[in-house]
Amino acid sequence: MDRDRILVALRGFFAARDGGAMVAAYAALAQADPTGEATRADAPAADDLECDFNRLFVGPGKVAAPPYASVYLDSDHRLMGDATRRAAAIYDAIGLSSPLPGSLPDDHLALELDAVLAFRALLVRGASAELAALWRYFLHDHLAVWVPRFAAAVRRAEPVSPAIVRVVALLSAWLDEETGETASVAGQQGGAACPR
Amino acid sequence: MPTMTRRHIERMLDSAVSRRSFLGGLMAGGAMAALPNGLLTPAQAETTRQVWEGGYQTFRNACPRNCYDTCSIVTYVKDGVVKFIEGAPESSFTRGGLCVKGNSYVRRAYSPDRIKYPMEQQGRGSGRWKRLTWDEAMDKIAKKILSIKERDGSLLGLALTKYSGNFGITNYGIEGMMSSLGYTTRLVGTPCWPAGIDAQSFDMGSMWCNDPEDLPQARYVLLWGVNPAWCSIHTVKYLYAARDAGAKLVVIDPVFTQTAAKADEYLQIRTGEDCALGLGMARHILDKGLHDAAWLAEHALGFDEFAAYLRENITVEWAAQKSGVPAERIRAIAEEFAGAKPATIWIGYGMQRHVNGGAAVRILDALVAMTGNVGKAGGGARYGHLQTWAFNYHAMLQKPPAGSKGWVGTSGPKGEFDFAAADSGAASGGVKYSDRALNINKTAQEILDAKDPAVRMLWVACKNVFSQDFDRAKMLKAFEKLEMVVVAEDFFNQTVEQADIVLPITSIFEDWTINASYWHYWLSINEQAVKPLHEAKSDLQIAAALSKRMNELSPGSCTFATELDSKEWMIREFNKGIYDQFGLSSWEDLRKGPAKAKLVSSASFSDGKFATPSKKYEFRSELCAKYGHDALPRYKEGRAPYDKLRLLTPHHKFAIHSQFQNLDWMADFCPAPSVYIHPKTAAARGIRDGETVRVFNKQGEVRLAAKVTANVPPDALLLYEAWFKGLAYNVQNLVDDTSADMGSFKTGAPGVAIHDQFADVARA
Numbered sequence: 001m002d003r004d005r006i007l008v009a010l011r012g013f014f015a016a017r018d019g020g021a022m023v024a025a026y027a028a029l030a031q032a033d034p035t036g037e038a039t040r041a042d043a044p045a046a047d048d049l050e051c052d053f054n055r056l057f058v059g060p061g062k063v064a065a066p067p068y069a070s071v072y073l074d075s076d077h078r079l080m081g082d083a084t085r086r087a088a089a090i091y092d093a094i095g096l097s098s099p100l101p102g103s104l105p106d107d108h109l110a111l112e113l114d115a116v117l118a119f120r121a122l123l124v125r126g127a128s129a130e131l132a133a134l135w136r137y138f139l140h141d142h143l144a145v146w147v148p149r150f151a152a153a154v155r156r157a158e159p160v161s162p163a164i165v166r167v168v169a170l171l172s173a174w175l176d177e178e179t180g181e182t183a184s185v186a187g188q189q190g191g192a193a194c195p196r
Numbered sequence: 197m198p199t200m201t202r203r204h205i206e207r208m209l210d211s212a213v214s215r216r217s218f219l220g221g222l223m224a225g226g227a228m229a230a231l232p233n234g235l236l237t238p239a240q241a242e243t244t245r246q247v248w249e250g251g252y253q254t255f256r257n258a259c260p261r262n263c264y265d266t267c268s269i270v271t272y273v274k275d276g277v278v279k280f281i282e283g284a285p286e287s288s289f290t291r292g293g294l295c296v297k298g299n300s301y302v303r304r305a306y307s308p309d310r311i312k313y314p315m316e317q318q319g320r321g322s323g324r325w326k327r328l329t330w331d332e333a334m335d336k337i338a339k340k341i342l343s344i345k346e347r348d349g350s351l352l353g354l355a356l357t358k359y360s361g362n363f364g365i366t367n368y369g370i371e372g373m374m375s376s377l378g379y380t381t382r383l384v385g386t387p388c389w390p391a392g393i394d395a396q397s398f399d400m401g402s403m404w405c406n407d408p409e410d411l412p413q414a415r416y417v418l419l420w421g422v423n424p425a426w427c428s429i430h431t432v433k434y435l436y437a438a439r440d441a442g443a444k445l446v447v448i449d450p451v452f453t454q455t456a457a458k459a460d461e462y463l464q465i466r467t468g469e470d471c472a473l474g475l476g477m478a479r480h481i482l483d484k485g486l487h488d489a490a491w492l493a494e495h496a497l498g499f500d501e502f503a504a505y506l507r508e509n510i511t512v513e514w515a516a517q518k519s520g521v522p523a524e525r526i527r528a529i530a531e532e533f534a535g536a537k538p539a540t541i542w543i544g545y546g547m548q549r550h551v552n553g554g555a556a557v558r559i560l561d562a563l564v565a566m567t568g569n570v571g572k573a574g575g576g577a578r579y580g581h582l583q584t585w586a587f588n589y590h591a592m593l594q595k596p597p598a599g600s601k602g603w604v605g606t607s608g609p610k611g612e613f614d615f616a617a618a619d620s621g622a623a624s625g626g627v628k629y630s631d632r633a634l635n636i637n638k639t640a641q642e643i644l645d646a647k648d649p650a651v652r653m654l655w656v657a658c659k660n661v662f663s664q665d666f667d668r669a670k671m672l673k674a675f676e677k678l679e680m681v682v683v684a685e686d687f688f689n690q691t692v693e694q695a696d697i698v699l700p701i702t703s704i705f706e707d708w709t710i711n712a713s714y715w716h717y718w719l720s721i722n723e724q725a726v727k728p729l730h731e732a733k734s735d736l737q738i739a740a741a742l743s744k745r746m747n748e749l750s751p752g753s754c755t756f757a758t759e760l761d762s763k764e765w766m767i768r769e770f771n772k773g774i775y776d777q778f779g780l781s782s783w784e785d786l787r788k789g790p791a792k793a794k795l796v797s798s799a800s801f802s803d804g805k806f807a808t809p810s811k812k813y814e815f816r817s818e819l820c821a822k823y824g825h826d827a828l829p830r831y832k833e834g835r836a837p838y839d840k841l842r843l844l845t846p847h848h849k850f851a852i853h854s855q856f857q858n859l860d861w862m863a864d865f866c867p868a869p870s871v872y873i874h875p876k877t878a879a880a881r882g883i884r885d886g887e888t889v890r891v892f893n894k895q896g897e898v899r900l901a902a903k904v905t906a907n908v909p910p911d912a913l914l915l916y917e918a919w920f921k922g923l924a925y926n927v928q929n930l931v932d933d934t935s936a937d938m939g940s941f942k943t944g945a946p947g948v949a950i951h952d953q954f955a956d957v958a959r960a
Binding site: 008011015017018019047050051054055058059060061062063066068071076077078079080081084085086088089090091092093094095096097098099101102103104105110111114115117118128129130131133134137141 | 200202204205206208209210212215216218219220233234235236237238239275276277278302303306307308309310311312313315318323324325326327685688692698700726727728729730731860921922
C-alpha cells in the first residue's frame, strides 16, 4: 500500500467541493488501492456521488456524518470545540495553520489528513523524540479515536453509494495499519482511551 | 528525553509559546512550506498564532428573533470561537439572564447541521444538492432576474417575502436590495399582531405600551391571552414584584397555561369570546359607577355612545353565557379591576388572531380607558410599541434604477416597520410606479392568483414560509408556479426543502446590526464577535454580492452598493433622534452595554395627548368606520365553526415560531410534537394518552401523539406550532388563510385568524 498516495487521494476526496473533483480523487484512490476493490466498484457518476457526498458530509440537510473531529470527541458534539482547538495547536506545533482560520473548522478531516502527510514528510527527514511523540499523540489520541466513529456514522447512514463506502473502508484500513505500526504515547496511558 | 505522557503533550499544545518551541529548530523558517499541494499553509506571522490563553474577549450581541424580551447578550470569545454567552447585566430588563432558547445560541452557531455553503437543489424536494460558489449562486440568480426583466419589462415577477426571523435593523437591507433592482412584488403585512395594532391606532392614535418595568406599580394585572411564563420570561419578575406589593394577578385564557398556574385567579374563557367578556365587565363597571368620569370628560371622545351601547345591548348574564365565565366572576373581576389604581391589562397577540380580534382589542382598550388607567404608570392597555425604532433605514431605503417600470398606482405601507410608507412611487413619463403589494397572510393564494405578470421568482429572507404561512397544501401548489425560489437560511427547514438555491446566513455572532424591542425600552448593538463560519453571509452582504453580479452582467441594473462594510452600514442607521432618545453620544456607547430610552414617564400617553383625529381617546372612531369596522367597540361575532373542535396552534416554550426547536438541546426535552386533548374529548373518541392520532379538517391532517390533559378546554385541540428537525410535522396542514378583521390600516394587509380554526381528532 502506497500510503502517501492513498492519503493524498483521501485528502482530495474529503476536500472536494464538486462531483468532478470527487470522481478524480476516487480514481486516484482506486489506482493506489492495494486490494483492487475500488477499481472493481462501478465508476461512480459524478452527480450521484456529489449529492450523496453532500447528504453525508456537507448539507444543507441534517448531516449524517459530519467530517469534523469535535463532533465525535467533544461532549458537546458540535463544531469549533476543544478538539478543533487541539487540531489547530497540533498544526501550529509543526509550523502549519488552516488556510481559512475561523471559517473552516481546523479539525475537518481533509485538513487532518493533510497534517498526517506533513507529519510523514517530517518523520522521513528525521524524527526527534518530540516529533515522534507528537505524531503518536495525533494518531492514537486524536485520529484513532474519532475517525472510527465517523466511519461508523457513514455506515449507519444507509443507503451510501458504493464509492463512499469504499473510500471510508480505505480510510479505516489506513488508520488500522498506521496505528498498528506505531506505539501510542506512553504505552497504555494513551492508546485507545478517549481524551474526554 | 524521558517518555512523554499524553498530559505532557496536551499541556504543551495548550500554550502557544511551548508548542512553538516544542520541536525546536526543526520548524524554524517554515519547514513545511516545501510540501506540495497541501491544504494547510505555513504558520508564519505572530498574528496567526492563537494569542488568547487566559481571559476572554467580550462582545455585545442581542437576540433578534421577534420575542418580547429581545435580550441583550454578552458573548465570550476565545481564539476566535464563541465559548459561551450570558444575559447582559446592564439591562435591568434582561438582568443577566437568558431563556432556554437564548442560552442555546452557541450550539446554534456551531451546529453541524447549520447550512454552510450556497447550494442548489437538483429538483425541488429531491434532497439532491450541489454546492455553488457565491459567484456561481449570484450569477444564476442575477441572470434569472435579468431574464424576468427582459420578458416582462418590469421586475414585478420577482417577489420578496421577509418577516421576523431576524429583526435586525440592517436586515432591512434585503428590502433595500429589492428596491435597488426596481419595482418588485412584496408580500406585505404581518401574521403576528396587525389587528391589535390597528385597534390601538384607532383608539389612541398609535400602539404604545407602558414600560414593562413599571408593572410593579400596578395594583391589578389582567393577563389576557398572554403567557409570559413561556413567551416573556423576563417580564415575570415584574409581575411577581407587583404581587409582592399587593397586586392581584388574573389570567384570562382558554388554556391553563404556565402563567395561569402562577396567577391568583384563572378564568377559562371560551376561545374567541373576548369581546363578550370585556363588554360584560364594561357594563358592570358602568352600572356600578366605577368608571372615571373626570378622565373621560377631559380625554375621551364618544364614551356616552359606548355607554348607551352597553346599556342597551349588553348584560353580564349574556357575557357569561357567551364567554363561559360565570357572571359572578365577571362582576367580581370587573369591580376589582375598576377599584384598583392603577390597573392594567396585558393584551396578548393570540387573542387578536381572530375574525373579531381587532374588535376585541378595542374593547379591552375601552376597559382600561373607562377606568382612567390610560396614561398611568402601572396602568395601560399593554400590547406593544414601535417608539424606539426610528432609525434611518438607510439599508432599506434604496432607489430603483432609472427607467424602472412597476405597478401603476399608489401602494400602502409594506408592514408595520415601514417608516417610509409615504415615500413610494417615482415619476417616470408621467406614470407613478410602485411595488406590487400582495397579502403576506394569503401568500399561497396571492402567488396562485397573481398575473400580468405572474410571480416567477420568490426570495425568502428572515422567514420560513412553509412553517409560518397558511395552508400548506395550497403553498405547495403555489410553489409549482414559481420558476426560481431562493432562500437565505441557517437550517434546513421545510422551506429550504422546497428551494432551488439556498444561501447560508450568518449567526448573530457573525455580523453587525442593531436590535430594538417592541415591548421593553432597551436598545442593543449586535457586534461581530467572530468570523462567519463556513461561507455564511448576512442579508446585507448578500445584497451587495448580488448587486455586484447584476452590475457586471448589466451595468446600472442594481443601485445597491456592490461592496460594503457592515459595521459602517450599521453606523449609518443611527441618527440624532436615536442618540437623544437613548442619551448616547455615539453608537459606540452601546459597546459598553445596552441603553434604555430616556422616558418622560414609564406610561404611554402620560400627557393625555393622543394621535387620533380628535386628539382624544376615541371610543367612537370614524377612522375605524372608514376602514369598514364599527365606529364603536361593539360585540363582533367570531368565525362559525367548520369542524367539531376548536384548533389552537400557539407558540411552544422551546421555540420562537419555527426556530430553536430543531436544536439538540430542545429535542432533548421535547423530541416530538403532541396534540393536547381534554380527557372528555379523548374518551368520547376512545383515545388514550400517548397513542398516535390523526388531527384533520378540510385543509389536511397531522399525525402525532395524543397528550390527554385537562389543561385544555373540552371543545379544543392544541398543537404547538414548531419545526422539528427531520419531522414532516406542520400545523399549517390544518390552518387556512382566513383574515382577521383588522390590520390593513397600519400594516398593509389584514391579520390572519390563526385561532379561528377547527378540526377533529381520531385514533390513527
